[in-house]
Amino acid sequence: MHRTDLIAIGELAARTGVAVSAIRFYEAKGLLAALRTGGGQRRFLRADIRRVSFILIAQQMGLSLDEVADELARLPAGRTPNAADWTRISTGLRARIDARIAALSRTRELLDQCIGCGCLSLKKCGLYNREDKAAQRGAGPRYVLGDRAGEIAEVP
Amino acid sequence: MHRTDLIAIGELAARTGVAVSAIRFYEAKGLLAALRTGGGQRRFLRADIRRVSFILIAQQMGLSLDEVADELARLPAGRTPNAADWTRISTGLRARIDARIAALSRTRELLDQCIGCGCLSLKKCGLYNREDKAAQRGAGPRYVLGDRAGEIAEVP
DNA sequence: CCTTGATCTAAACCTCACTTGAACTTTCAT
DNA sequence: ATGAAAGTTCAAGTGAGGTTTAGATCAAGG
Numbered sequence: 267m268h269r270t271d272l273i274a275i276g277e278l279a280a281r282t283g284v285a286v287s288a289i290r291f292y293e294a295k296g297l298l299a300a301l302r303t304g305g306g307q308r309r310f311l312r313a314d315i316r317r318v319s320f321i322l323i324a325q326q327m328g329l330s331l332d333e334v335a336d337e338l339a340r341l342p343a344g345r346t347p348n349a350a351d352w353t354r355i356s357t358g359l360r361a362r363i364d365a366r367i368a369a370l371s372r373t374r375e376l377l378d379q380c381i382g383c384g385c386l387s388l389k390k391c392g393l394y395n396r397e398d399k400a401a402q403r404g405a406g407p408r409y410v411l412g413d414r415a416g417e418i419a420e421v422p
Numbered sequence: 423m424h425r426t427d428l429i430a431i432g433e434l435a436a437r438t439g440v441a442v443s444a445i446r447f448y449e450a451k452g453l454l455a456a457l458r459t460g461g462g463q464r465r466f467l468r469a470d471i472r473r474v475s476f477i478l479i480a481q482q483m484g485l486s487l488d489e490v491a492d493e494l495a496r497l498p499a500g501r502t503p504n505a506a507d508w509t510r511i512s513t514g515l516r517a518r519i520d521a522r523i524a525a526l527s528r529t530r531e532l533l534d535q536c537i538g539c540g541c542l543s544l545k546k547c548g549l550y551n552r553e554d555k556a557a558q559r560g561a562g563p564r565y566v567l568g569d570r571a572g573e574i575a576e577v578p
Numbered sequence: 579c580c581t582t583g584a585t586c587t588a589a590a591c592c593t594c595a596c597t598t599g600a601a602c603t604t605t606c607a608t
Numbered sequence: 609a610t611g612a613a614a615g616t617t618c619a620a621g622t623g624a625g626g627t628t629t630a631g632a633t634c635a636a637g638g
Contacts, residue, residue, distance in 0.1 A: 370519055373482070
C-alpha cells in the first residue's frame with residue numbers, strides 16, 4: 267500500500283504534464299472528479315493519473331473533450347476503474363487509431379496519384395471529392411468536425 | 423484557353439466545398455490572392471481551386487493556417503504555379519503523412535501493450551513518455567511542459 | 579431600365595480549450 | 609508558530625478558425 271493514496275492537484279499536473287489550470291478545467295467539464303480536504307483543496311486518486319493520460323491520448327486522436335467525456339462516462343461510477351475497464355475503453359481508442367491510419371493511407375494513395383500529374387485538382391484526384399465536403403456542419407472551428415482535423419502533435 | 427479564366431468567389435466556394443466567408447478569411451490571412459473587377463468584386467484564377475484544395479488537405483494533416491501559409495509561400499510569386507511546383511509542395515505533404523502514419527502506428531503498438539495489461543500508466547506503457555509531450559501543439563494554447571521524466575512514477 | 583441574386587465591407591459573434599489575474603486560504607516543514 | 613509554496617474561486621482574456629449580420633453595391637438577364 268502506498269503511504270499516500272491521494273495526490274494534490276500540483277502532483278497530478280506534474281505527473282501528467284498538464285497545467286494545473288487545465289486540470290481544474292477538466293474537473294469543471296466533468297472529466298475528472300476530486301475529493302476535498304477539510305480546507306477545500308482537491309485531492310485526486312492515483313488512478314486519475316491514468317484518467318488524465320487517457321484524456322490526452324484521446325485528444326490526440328482528435329476527440330473533443332465532450333467526446334472524451336462520453337467515453338469516460340462508460341467507466342463504472344462509484345468504484346475505481348480496474349484493468350478490465352481500461353481495456354474496454356482503450357480498445358475503443360484502438361479502433362479509432364485504425365480508422366485514422368486507414369484514412370491517412372487512402373489520402374496518401376490519392377496524393378501519390380496527384381504527385382504524378384502535379385494536379386491536386388478536385389475533380390481529377392478525388393482527394394476532395396470525398397466525404398469531407400458533405401460533412402460541413404454548424405459553426406465552430408474545423409478541428410471539431412468529426413475526426414478530420416487531427417490534433418496529433420506533428421513530427422517536425 | 424478557357425473562355426473564362428477568372429472565377430467569382432461563389433464559384434470557388436462551390437468547387438472546393440468551402441464557404442464564401444472562409445475564402446475571404448483565407449484571403450485576409452494571405453493564403454489566397456484575388457484580382458478585382460472594376461466594381462471591386464474578387465476574381466480568382468482557376469489555379470486557386472487547387473490552392474484551396476491544398477489548404478484543406480494540409481489542414482487535415484494537422485497544419486495550422488500559418489503553417490500552410492509557409493508552405494504556400496514557397497510557390498513562385500508572379501507566375502501561375504505549374505505542375506512541377508505542385509509536385510514539389512505535394513511531396514512535402516506526403517512526407518508529413520508518412521510521419522503521421524508512423525507516429526500513429528507507434529501509438530497503436532504501445533496501446534496494444536497497454537490493452538494487454540489494462541494499464542495506460544505513464545511509466546509502464548511509455549505511451550506518454552515519448553516525443554508527444556515536447557511536441558504538443560494541438561488545439562488551444564497548450565503550454566509545452568518541461569521534461570520532468572525523472573519524476574514520473576509508477577501508477578498503482 | 580429594372581430587378582434579382584451575388585458580392586462587398588466591417589464588425590460582431592461563435593466554439594473550443596485553455597490561461598491569467600485578483601484576492602484570499604491551506605498545508606507543511608522547520 | 610510561522611512563512612513560503614501551493615491551493616482556492618470567479619471572472620475575464622486568448623487564439624485559432626471561422627460564421628453571421630447589416631446595409632450597400634455590382635453584374636447579368638429580361
